[in-house]
Amino acid sequence: MDQKYRDSDSEIWHSQVPNLEVFPFDDYLSIGFTHHRVILSKVKNYEERIFYISECAHSKWGTRELEKMIDEDLYHHQGTLPNNFAQTMTPGMQALKAVSTFKDEYLLDFINVEEIDVRDTADIDEKVVENSIVNNVKNFILTFGKDFAFISNQYHLDAFGEDQYIDLLFFNRELNCLVAVELKRGKFKTSYLGQLQGYLSVLDGFEKKPHENPAIGLILCKDMNKSFVDYVIQDYSKPIGVATYKTSRDMSEELRKALPDIEELKRLLDTEE
Incomplete structure (x- = not known):
């Protein structure tokens, strides 16, 4: 990543982080500038932002996948299913x-x-x-x-x-x-x-x-x-x-419009393979 973009992105994050001691710097540094921009623009809650940073880093999401997971509200649906x-x-x-x-x-x-x-x-x-x-x-x-x-x-x-x-x-x-x-x-x-x-x-x-x-x-x-x-x-x-x-x-009309096109998702997955 270009250093000026990394520094700019870092300044934005540091201005909003309440506790740098627990901030996941390794995960933060491992994902791209565009990913951070998506998270900052679409997610308002700090804990949710940390969640999506970590998921991006560990699951290696592209920006399309990240946007889809945010639109599906993965943060509030993960690990909450009824189970034994x-x-x-x-x-x-x-x-x-x-x-x-x-x-x-x-x-x-x-x-x-x-x-x-x-x-x-x-x-x-x-x-x-x-x-x-x-x-x-x-x-x-x-x-x-x-x-x-x-x-x-x-x-x-x-x-x-x-x-x-x-x-x-x-x-x-x-x-x-x-x-x-x-x-x-x-x-x-x-x-x-x-x-x-x-x-x-x-x-x-x-x-x-x-x-x-x-x-x-x-x-x-x-x-x-x-x-x-x-x-x-x-x-x-x-x-x-x-x-x-x-x-x-x-889904609501607003959410349908926000979702990435399925054919585009297929193309991205085929490219990754």
């Missing part, structure tokens, strides 16, 4: 990592909501959502978070003569475990927890490698009562979290 990780995962640090890995809401702005709306049944609706994610898996992983690798959709589980299919199966390198995602078009139902717990039992018994941690499950639904989910999920013995998702139709 503390009770079902050992050691404790693994549970903390899992909590910080998932958000309570995901923006799936690439889903063709017009196609979904003409369908009649919830099952078909979920299939359309699934196909949209598979066809845009790069964008989904960008939304889902770092360290995820996509394994398969409709992953076949064959145990005791019972055929079962997981909507989406991922592997997370940081957590060192399989992550099963079940898509639900409507509002959360308690029956979803039992279904997903059964899938996780089979994954741990038949699919998990010896060096891997037990699988984690995520229910991704359109709506939920968070207090209710937080209460009922504690009685389940497998690590499960519940999150909601929004499509472009659910």
Whole structure:
């Protein structure tokens, strides 16, 4: 970075930092001038600014990715999903990592909501959502978070003569475990927890490698009562979290205009590869 820009940027930050002793200088120096300008212009709260600096440094976001995460309000959605990780995962640090890995809401702005709306049944609706994610898996992983690798959709589980299919199966390198995602078009139902717990039992018994941690499950639904989910999920013995998702139709016009173009995101991801 040009020294005059670094000095100018530093002066702006130092004029607004309440405590330089805890300021993440290594993270600050590792990201570009344009990133700092985006954070300063779009984020007003100091703690939020520090959060986005650190995420930029560790996740190596481009400015487009940074703007998308700010517009999605990642700061307030990270690690707040209803879950039972503390009770079902050992050691404790693994549970903390899992909590910080998932958000309570995901923006799936690439889903063709017009196609979904003409369908009649919830099952078909979920299939359309699934196909949209598979066809845009790069964008989904960008939304889902770092360290995820996509394994398969409709992953076949064959145990005791019972055929079962997981909507989406991922592997997370940081957590060192399989992550099963079940898509639900409507509002959360308690029956979803039992279904997903059964899938996780089979994954741990038949699919998990010896060096891997037990699988984690995520229910991704359109709506939920968070207090209710937080209460009922504690009685389940497998690590499960519940999150909601929004499509472009659910967003305000102002937010839709602020989001980067999907084709541009694809181009940037292809360039990076």
